[in-house]
Each structure stands twice: as C-alpha cells, then as structure tokens.
Amino acid sequence: MTGTTSGVPAMRVLILEDEVLLALEAAETLEEIGAVVIGPAYRIDTAMALLDAERPDAALLDVNINGATSAKVAQRLRDENIPFVLATGYANQSGISGEAAIIDKPYDRAQLQAAFLRLGAAATPGLPTSPARPA
Amino acid sequence: MAQGDESLVAGDTAAQLFALTDRLFRATGPEEVYEAVLEVIGGLLGCDRASILLFDEAGIMRFVAWRGLTADYRAAVDGHSPWQAGTREAEPIFVADINDTDEPEWLKQRIGAEGIVGLAFVPLFVHGQVVGKFMTYFPARREFTAHDRACAVAIARQVGFALERYRAERARETAELGLRESEERFRHMAEDAPVMIWISDSSGRCLHINSLLREFWGVRDVASFDWATTLHPGDRDEVARRMQEAIGARSSATVKGRYRRSDGVYRVLETVARPNFGRHGEFLGMIGVNVDVTEREEADKHKRLLINELNHRVKNTLAVVQAVARQTFRSEAPRSLQLQAFEGRLAALAQAHNLLAAESWQSASLEEVARKSVNGDADSRVRLHGPHVDLEPKQAVTTAMALHEMYTNAVKHGALRDPNGSVRFEWQLGPGPAPVLTMRWSEHGPLPVQRPSRRGFGTTMIKQALGAELNADIDLDYLPSGLICTVTARLPARQPAP
Numbered sequence: 001m002t003g004t005t006s007g008v009p010a011m012r013v014l015i016l017e018d019e020v021l022l023a024l025e026a027a028e029t030l031e032e033i034g035a036v037v038i039g040p041a042y043r044i045d046t047a048m049a050l051l052d053a054e055r056p057d058a059a060l061l062d063v064n065i066n067g068a069t070s071a072k073v074a075q076r077l078r079d080e081n082i083p084f085v086l087a088t089g090y091a092n093q094s095g096i097s098g099e100a101a102i103i104d105k106p107y108d109r110a111q112l113q114a115a116f117l118r119l120g121a122a123a124t125p126g127l128p129t130s131p132a133r134p135a
Numbered sequence: 136m137a138q139g140d141e142s143l144v145a146g147d148t149a150a151q152l153f154a155l156t157d158r159l160f161r162a163t164g165p166e167e168v169y170e171a172v173l174e175v176i177g178g179l180l181g182c183d184r185a186s187i188l189l190f191d192e193a194g195i196m197r198f199v200a201w202r203g204l205t206a207d208y209r210a211a212v213d214g215h216s217p218w219q220a221g222t223r224e225a226e227p228i229f230v231a232d233i234n235d236t237d238e239p240e241w242l243k244q245r246i247g248a249e250g251i252v253g254l255a256f257v258p259l260f261v262h263g264q265v266v267g268k269f270m271t272y273f274p275a276r277r278e279f280t281a282h283d284r285a286c287a288v289a290i291a292r293q294v295g296f297a298l299e300r301y302r303a304e305r306a307r308e309t310a311e312l313g314l315r316e317s318e319e320r321f322r323h324m325a326e327d328a329p330v331m332i333w334i335s336d337s338s339g340r341c342l343h344i345n346s347l348l349r350e351f352w353g354v355r356d357v358a359s360f361d362w363a364t365t366l367h368p369g370d371r372d373e374v375a376r377r378m379q380e381a382i383g384a385r386s387s388a389t390v391k392g393r394y395r396r397s398d399g400v401y402r403v404l405e406t407v408a409r410p411n412f413g414r415h416g417e418f419l420g421m422i423g424v425n426v427d428v429t430e431r432e433e434a435d436k437h438k439r440l441l442i443n444e445l446n447h448r449v450k451n452t453l454a455v456v457q458a459v460a461r462q463t464f465r466s467e468a469p470r471s472l473q474l475q476a477f478e479g480r481l482a483a484l485a486q487a488h489n490l491l492a493a494e495s496w497q498s499a500s501l502e503e504v505a506r507k508s509v510n511g512d513a514d515s516r517v518r519l520h521g522p523h524v525d526l527e528p529k530q531a532v533t534t535a536m537a538l539h540e541m542y543t544n545a546v547k548h549g550a551l552r553d554p555n556g557s558v559r560f561e562w563q564l565g566p567g568p569a570p571v572l573t574m575r576w577s578e579h580g581p582l583p584v585q586r587p588s589r590r591g592f593g594t595t596m597i598k599q600a601l602g603a604e605l606n607a608d609i610d611l612d613y614l615p616s617g618l619i620c621t622v623t624a625r626l627p628a629r630q631p632a633p
Contacts, residue, residue: 018529019451019454019455019529020529020533020599020600020603020604021455021458021459021533021596021600022451022454022455022458023603024458024595024599024600024603025458025461025462040603042603042604064447064451066529067444088450089446089447089448089449089450089451089454104450105450105451105453105454106450106453106454106457107454108457
C-alpha cells in the first residue's frame with residue numbers, strides 16, 4: 001500500500017546531519033508526519049553503522065559532514081535502492097547523484113515534510129516499506 | 136694638328152675610355168676603381184700626377200688615392216675644396232697656372248713647392264650631388280684643350296657611376312647586416328625568453344621550440360617530437376581538437392591542459408596560439424606561448440573551496456539560527472522574554488564563532504568557551520576550574536550554547552537569582568587518545584531552585600544537543616541548593632582536518 005497524503009505511515013528515515021540542533025529539528029519535523037527516525041547520525045561512520053544494523057525506507061543526508069561529503073553514504077543508499085533527500089547549503093557540487101530531491105538550507109519544515117510525503121506517495125507495494133496504518 | 140692626327144687622338148681616347156669602362160665594370164672594390172682612373176687620367180691627359188678625393192662623413196674633402204704627390208703636400212692641402220659636400224652646382228675648374236689665380240698666397244706657394252703649375256679640379260657626382268673630385272697636376276703652364284675638358288668630364292662621370300654602384304652595394308650590405316642582426320636579436324630573445332614559445336607548421340607539428348619549452352618537455356630532436364603525447368590522457372582529445380579547430384579556422388585560440396613535464400610531473404599550461412601568415416598572406420601554421428598556470432589554478436581551486444566552505448557555514452549557521460528562533464518563540468513565555476532569550480542565544484552563538492575565528496576555525500579552548508558563555512568578564516560568581524582542553528568547532532559551539540542556557544537558567548531560576556549565589560564549573564580529562572571528558576556544573580544559592588520546562592530550548596540544548604555533540608551522558612539533578620549537572624563525554628577521536 002502507498003502512503004497517504006496526510007502522513008508517511010511509519011516510514012523509517014535515517015537522518016545524517018552533523019549540526020546537532022538541525023538534526024534534532026529535522027527529526028522532530030519528520031516525526032510530525034508520522035516517520036520513525038533512525039539516528040540522527042552526526043558522523044558518516046555512525047550512519048554507515050546504522051545502515052549495517054537496519055534498512056531504512058528513506059534517508060535525509062546533509063551533503064557536508066565535518067568537511068567531508070556524504071557521498072559514501074549516498075552510494076550505499078543507491079546500491080540498496082533506498083531513496084534519499086539531500087540537504088545542502090549551496091548548489092550541489094558534491095558529485096553526489098541519484099537523490100530523490102534536493103532541499104536548500106536553510107529549509108523550512110513544510111519543505112522537508114513535502115519532500116518526504118512525495119517519497120511516501122511514490123513508494124510502491126513491492127518495496128519493503130512498512131504497511132500503512134489502517135485508515 | 137693634322138686631320139689624321141686628330142682622328143688618331145680620337146681613336147686613342149675612345150680606346151682608353153673603353154678600357155676604363157671595362158676596368159670599372161670588372162672592379163671588385165673602390166680601390167680598383169681609383170687605380171684604374173688614375174692610370175687613365177695619366178694616359179688621356181698626359182700627366183703623371185693625379186689624385187682622387189672624397190668628402191668624408193664630416194663633409195671634409197680627403198685624399199683617397201693619388202700618384203706622384205708627397206705626403207707633406209697632401210697633408211697641407213687636405214680638406215681644400217672649391218665645393219661644399221652635396222652641392223648640385225659644380226663645374227670643372229681648369230687652372231693653366233696657379234699663379235694667375237686669386238687663391239691664398241700660402242696655397243700658391245705650397246703648390247709651387249710641389250712643382251705644380253697647371254692643374255684641374257673635376258667634380259665627381261653621385262645621384263647629382265658632389266661627393267668629391269679628381270685632380271690632375273702639371274709641372275708647367277697648361278692650356279687645357281676642349282679635348283682635355285671633354286675627357287675629364289667623361290672620366291668623372293664614369294667614376295661617379297662606379298662610386299654610385301659601390302655606395303648602393305654598401306647601403307644594401309649595411310641594411311642586410313642590420314636585418315641579420317635584428318633577426319639574430321629576436322631569435323635570441325625568443326630562444327631565451329622566460330616564457331615557453333613555439334612555432335608549428337600548418338598541420339600542428341612543432342617547427343621551433345624555445346629553450347624553456349624544450350627544457351620543460353625534455354626535447355632533444357624537435358623534428359621527431361609530438362607535443363600531444365605529453366598531454367594528460369584526460370585532456371588530450373579536447374586540447375588536440377581545439378588546436379585543430381584553430382588551425383582549420385586560421386584563428387586564435389586559448390587552451391588550457393595538463394602536460395607531463397620531463398620529470399614526469401603534470402603541470403597546467405595555458406596556451407595562447409595565433410595563426411602565422413607569410414608575406415603574401417599564406418597560412419604557415421601557428422605561433423604560441425605556453426604559460427605554466429599550475430599555481431594559479433591551485434590558488435583558484437583553494438579559493439573556490441574556501442568560498443564553498445564559507446557558504447556552507449553561513450547556510451548552516453542560518454539554519455541553526457532558524458532552529459533556535461523556532462524553539463525560542465514557541466515557548467509560552469511573554470514575547471519580550473522570548474526576544475530577550477533569543478538575543479542571548481544569538482550572542483552565545485556569535486561569541487563561540489569569535490573564539491573559533493581567532494583560531495582559524497580549528498579549535499577553541501573549553502575554558503575560553505565557558506568564560507564567554509557564563510558572562511565571566513562581568514559576573515565573577517561562576518568559578519571555572521579545569522585543565523586545558525581543545526574543543527572541535529562544533530563541540531565548542533554546542534558547549535557554548537548549552538553553558539549559556541545553564542547560566543541563564545541559574546540567573547532566572549537558580550542559584551544566581553541571589554547576589555550571594557555561586558556556581559562551580561569544573562572539568563577533568565581522562566587519559567588516552569579518546570579520553571573521557573567529565574564536566575560538572577554545581578550551583579549553590581540560598582533561594583530554592585525552580586525546575587525549568589521539560590520541553591524548553593534550554594533543556595533540549597543541554598540534554599539532547601550537548602549529549603549528541605559530545606557523545607555524552609547528561610545528568611541533571613535539581614537539589615534544593617541548586618542544579619547539579621554532570622556531563623560525561625566520550626569524545627570521539629579527533630578527525631583529521633579536511
């Protein structure tokens with residue numbers, strides 16, 4: 001079943017964001033639309049470890065993590081067919097490709113929620129997405 | 136003179152002038168011209184003394200060839216001339232007897248002393264201007280006949296033509312020499328210029344490569360050298376294509392590429408090439424200059440990196456400010472208190488940035504961060520104690536903001552509500568490469584502590600943000616005497632600078 005426009009039922013979202021306050025905000029923002037947050041991870045190795053432990057339905061990646069790019073994580077997500085949204089402070093010069101959406105920093109909550117609602121709407125029954133809650 | 140004699144004389148004159156013409160034609164230099172002329176003058180005019188004089192560069196008449204004149208005589212009359220150099224109006228002067236003239240007495244005496252009585256001055260012309268004269272000298276009075284005069288003029292003209300020829304040749308030689316020297320100078324200049332210069336044919340093959348460029352490429356034999364093989368494989372097709380386009384269009388081109396230097400290191404060369412056309416407009420190939428712009432490229436790249444990094448920080452900071460604003464203004468406190476809190480939080484953020492900027496955004500000391508965050512310059516009630524600890528930039532910012540929240544809480548709700556209240560902020564650093572940092576904030580005041588909102592920004596900042604940033608356990612204990620906050624941070628091993 002696909003998600004509804006009113007929420008992203010139990011979509012499990014990995015957050016990689018090195019700015020703690022922003023990560024907490026993003027987590028809260030996604031929880032408001034029904035997502036379950038994995039992390040947030042503040043470092044690339046933490047994000048990789050979380051991916052080893054479980055498979056999220058989607059991810060939110062900050063491009064610049066402590067001076068490095070999150071390309072390694074993006075590659076892993078692409079390999080595992082996990083859609084991801086990139087958050088970046090400047091035009092995407094990271095060389096990362098394959099993202100489902102790019103949102104510019106600073107972004108507002110509605111933008112972030114809209115990006116993941118679209119991901120939820122695009123999810124197909126074949127994907128190992130958690131089933132929608134009963135309407 | 137009998138009719139037969141006259142024709143004999145005429146025939147003899149013609150033969151001698153013909154012989155002179157022939158010798159002048161064959162002469163290989165001015166000296167041979169003078170020699171021939173002096174001989175013919177003697178034969179034609181019946182004298183055994185004669186001379187040729189030319190104006191020198193200063194316009195003074197000087198002996199260049201002579202017969203039968205003493206050195207003393209030549210020295211005495213040197214420079215004497217009836218005409219100015221370059222004049223166009225000059226007629227031969229024939230003097231039957233020097234004593235009949237108005238020449239100065241000293242000159243007459245000197246001429247007489249040389250045994251000369253009759254003499255002739257015959258101007259020599261080149262391009263219509265007098266360049267000198269020839270002279271004939273006779274030991275006795277000499278009545279010059281029309282034949283003499285005609286012969287003199289004919290000889291003078293022949294000499295003039297010969298001189299004209301040599302002067303033209305000399306001028307051409309001088310010009311050629313000048314051109315050769317100029318070419319040589321330019322060749323040296325191009326060869327030794329502190330830039331790399333090349334000339335190619337119309338197919339792009341190098342014909343000439345100057346020394347700096349030969350050195351760069353390590354070229355020994357230009358003929359067998361192919362510059363395209365030194366291009367980085369990633370640039371080869373593009374640079375070759377651009378150069379071929381310029382050659383095809385016979386137009387200028389500016390192309391950058393990485394070229395392998397003779398030591399194997401790739402350097403970025405910027406080539407500015409222009410089409411090279413021959414005298415008649417035919418396309419000969421290209422002329423180019425290569426400039427090593429490797430350092431410039433690296434500086435540009437570094438600058439772009441810095442700008443990107445700055446952009447990233449600015450945007451992140453704006454996002455943080457946005458988060459702080461959202462959390463501050465959603466509290467239930469009156470608007471004026473919200474504003475005050477927001478300003479205080481922005482100031483704490485700015486102070487942490489100041490400390491980091493002073494250390495090139497590498498690190499900040501915990502003690503400095505704490506002093507700024509607890510208003511340590513104005514309020515001495517917070518005592519700081521601990522060893523030197525360097526915090527990474529984001530750790531410093533988060534710690535500053537969390538300590539600002541603790542201090543503000545203490546002033547509003549805790550021990551610092553009372554002037555006699557005090558706070559100890561102490562920290563210790565464990566051993567090892569990933570040491571445990573323990574921080575303890577303990578308030579002591581006479582007034583009872585008011586527990587702040589669980590959902591407030593301060594609590595979020597201390598419990599969640601600081602906890603996450605420092606990988607720390609946070610313990611908040613609200614005792615009657617004041618708050619005790621213990622932070623046990625397992626600092627991640629420092630990441631190498633990007």
